[in-house]
Amino acid sequence: MIVSRKFKRIKITANTPIAKPSNGQVSNGKINNLLLIGNGSEDGKEGKRYLLKGLRGLLNHSMMALAKQKGIEVCHSSDKVETQSGEKLIGEGYHPNGACYPEKECIRHQLMGSIKKKSVLRFETVVIISEKNKNGSITAQKMHIATEIRNSLVQGSKKAIQDFGERYVAGRFTLKIELLEEISQEELGFLLQSILYIPELGFGGAVNNGAGKISLEEVALQEVERTRMIKKGKVFEEENERNLWKEMEEGMSTW
Ligand SMILES: [Zn+2]
Numbered sequence: 001m002i003v004s005r006k007f008k009r010i011k012i013t014a015n016t017p018i019a020k021p022s023n024g025q026v027s028n029g030k031i032n033n034l035l036l037i038g039n040g041s042e043d044g045k046e047g048k049r050y051l052l053k054g055l056r057g058l059l060n061h062s063m064m065a066l067a068k069q070k071g072i073e074v075c076h077s078s079d080k081v082e083t084q085s086g087e088k089l090i091g092e093g094y095h096p097n098g099a100c101y102p103e104k105e106c107i108r109h110q111l112m113g114s115i116k117k118k119s120v121l122r123f124e125t126v127v128i129i130s131e132k133n134k135n136g137s138i139t140a141q142k143m144h145i146a147t148e149i150r151n152s153l154v155q156g157s158k159k160a161i162q163d164f165g166e167r168y169v170a171g172r173f174t175l176k177i178e179l180l181e182e183i184s185q186e187e188l189g190f191l192l193q194s195i196l197y198i199p200e201l202g203f204g205g206a207v208n209n210g211a212g213k214i215s216l217e218e219v220a221l222q223e224v225e226r227t228r229m230i231k232k233g234k235v236f237e238e239e240n241e242r243n244l245w246k247e248m249e250e251g252m253s254t255w
Helices: 055-070 108-111 184-198 245-251
Strands: 003-017 035-038 050-053 119-124 126-128 141-153 160-177 215-231 234-243
Touching: 003 184, 050 160, 055 108, 055 184, 108 184, 141 184, 184 215
Parallel strands: 126 141
Antiparallel strands: 003 160, 003 215, 035 050, 050 126, 119 160, 141 160, 215 234
16 A cells, blocks of 8 residues: 655755854743754654754745845735834835735735735755764754853843853755645746845844855755555655756746
């Protein structure tokens, strides 16, 4: 018995010399900018596992910046025009998130959706483990993980008000974005261009202090066939990927 499914995806290999993923939430004085999702196996073969957050937001911002440069109006990340106190949230060239749907759906909404419509892009979570981990893992990627311990002192004394650790990552990672349905050549082209534009933006926090640089090493549109079967109670999964260079070029040539 075999089950299988074919789908398309975009596979991106990127590299960062140093990044502080997403703007951390603070709880109990600790900043969780790298979400811990596993403490490692008992035999010590697998270390702590973290979720690299903020990649979807990064693509969203890249789409906004690129559309602005091209003079195309797209959804803003905010669905409100102004704050309660009347400050403007949305700049020139944007409309509130989802306001274009369904009559005049913009290209960003076609791909990323909003509360009104689901996105056609599914981001595979990027789970990372420390590169110090000798054994590696099939579901996690290895990156360098550093923690900077910071503390705030009471003015004029050495007494700490709070201690907290901020995490930084460095190295190469792969991001896979699955296309949940067929997208048009124009949409594919815009998506690829937005990915190419990502290095112009910063990833995560401390960008003005030099963090968050990203370089792209590979971007490929792929057709994937994933199959799964049971043999004597054990489940085996296999993934075959094929690069779709021609389709990718056709998409890119629409812009
Ligand atoms: Zn829109």
